[in-house]
Amino acid sequence: MFHTPDTETLRLCSVLTSIAFGLVFALFRFGGRREAYFVHWSASAFLYAAVLIGFDSAPRGQPFAISLLMGALAATNMLIVSGLRAFDGKPPFRLWMLAPVAGCAVVHVLPVLIAGRGPGTGAWTQAVDTVTIAISAGIAGGILLASGRRDRSRARRIAGLAILGYLPGYAIVLVAIFSMTPRINYLALIPMLSDQLLLGVLNLGLLAIPAERAQQRLIDAALRDPLTGAWNRAGFDRQAGRLASAGATVLAIDLDHFKQINDRHGHLAGDTVLIELARLAGAEVASLGGAFGRLGGDEFVAILPASRAPDAQACASQIHEACRKYTEGMPEWTTSIGVSQILAGETGHQAALHRADGALYRAKLTGRNKLTA
Structure with missing residues (x-):
């Protein structure tokens, strides 16, 4: 019924979607609403688009260039977390946020540094890349989901579940790698297919977070006595x-x-x-x-x-x-x-x-x- 889409087309769709949401976040930030968290979420979206373009154009056989892209990919998740912290009035950045970023960058080159460029190095490199980026996604999604439960925020839970929704795809990739699936080229399709389903849900969830708070404030205002602030x-x-x-x-x-x-x-x-x-x-x-x-x-x-x-x-x-x-x-x-x-x-x-x-x-x-x- 449907032809199998090619990776390049899916990557282009993800790039365009990320740029579109990045522009929306930026317009909210610089269009009269001065909330700093929009800067973080806009940077995350633009950086993700740049990373996808980088993976497509990076020279083959250059593990250090790819390692930088892997670190940047993890940074897109940490920028979502830093934006959430800014939204909650907390210091946006914490030292621990560097660990997933540095981990994704460093771990990518470890198989090459340890075993050289042997026949099995490519599979191991892809496996450790998948694990480390899954960890960074799990951290970001878990923080969003936990804060959504704490604050009874449906928008935060939706955004958190969208990020965690990538994890089954990463698990499929790992199984395919270690089962020596012959059609290994199709593994790149799985994250891109996940993007088509989850990327819009994630960014719409982030956009809904401030709207949800504004709605709650209106509800609270309607239920409060304007003079004393007590419940009416x-x-x-x-x-x-x-x-x-x-x-x-x-x-x-x-x-x-x-x-x-x-x-x-x-x-x-x-x-x-x-x-x-x-x-x-x-x-x-x-x-x-x-x-x-x-x-x-x-x-x-x-x-x-x-x-x-x-x-x-x-x-x-x-x-x-x-x-x-x-x-x-x-x-x-x-x-x-x-x-x-x-x-x-x-x-x-x-x-x-x-x-x-x-x-x-x-x-x-x-x-x-x-x-x-």
């Missing part, structure tokens, strides 16, 4: 969904005499107090593994995980005490807190929040600045 009602409900289980503690938090603060000191001072309350209480809740949100006005809510159930009252007191440490120069303010726990058999946190609101109302009636269960 929708955001808190989403966070509470993962924490709501029997024994989890729900706190209803209210700022005492908030209207008087606004009337005496102005709405700007009132906003400052809300921000300070969210900062202090939110930090305490986060340290306890919980979620903190603003329901509206001066009404806040928190949920602590069930693992804190044995010392729920102490945790609530800790949050209440934190709200007494407001910054000097601000209007004096206090909070009232109602505490409840999710009971066995209850689904969600709404029933516990209703009880916490009742406890908060009792705290207000009995003088405010209190913690009531």
Whole structure:
């Protein structure tokens, strides 16, 4: 049905694809978006195109020229890693990144240096080249895949799996070499065929990484209260969904005499107090593994995980005490807190929040600045 493609045509397709993606990365970098990681990924794509051209035009019988190309091929993988590190705000380059590059370059000439140019040297050279470049691909793909799992990034996992997708092809090459397959010339087709499937997936995955983060930031912004940075009602409900289980503690938090603060000191001072309350209480809740949100006005809510159930009252007191440490120069303010726990058999946190609101109302009636269960 299909004619077997020749290596030169496939190599040309890979070169053109790499140049195209290299230009896309470069245009993102120099077209108004100043993210440095695009430079790394652009350099990786352009370098890969140059390496493929170099393999096609390198003089035969020059192992040192090929060794440089092998080192450059490994460098394309390390540039992907350095770009990912730059994207994460880390120093892009680390000393260990030189090891795969130097290894691919040095190992290529070892069979010649050890055994000379004998009849079997070519097969051994091709074998060690395949192993070393597979190691560099495995390192890059593994780092992308691991960071994708850690950050719950689908784009990173796609890019990582694309790089790791080259490994079966390298394994086929090794098997063919050591089984003395007579049609050894066809072995060069396997990496090029892999390119046609995986090169676009890899680069599209890299392009999707910043887009995925931008989308997540938009989602977070929609779920955050713009004044205090705490979760809004929708955001808190989403966070509470993962924490709501029997024994989890729900706190209803209210700022005492908030209207008087606004009337005496102005709405700007009132906003400052809300921000300070969210900062202090939110930090305490986060340290306890919980979620903190603003329901509206001066009404806040928190949920602590069930693992804190044995010392729920102490945790609530800790949050209440934190709200007494407001910054000097601000209007004096206090909070009232109602505490409840999710009971066995209850689904969600709404029933516990209703009880916490009742406890908060009792705290207000009995003088405010209190913690009531």
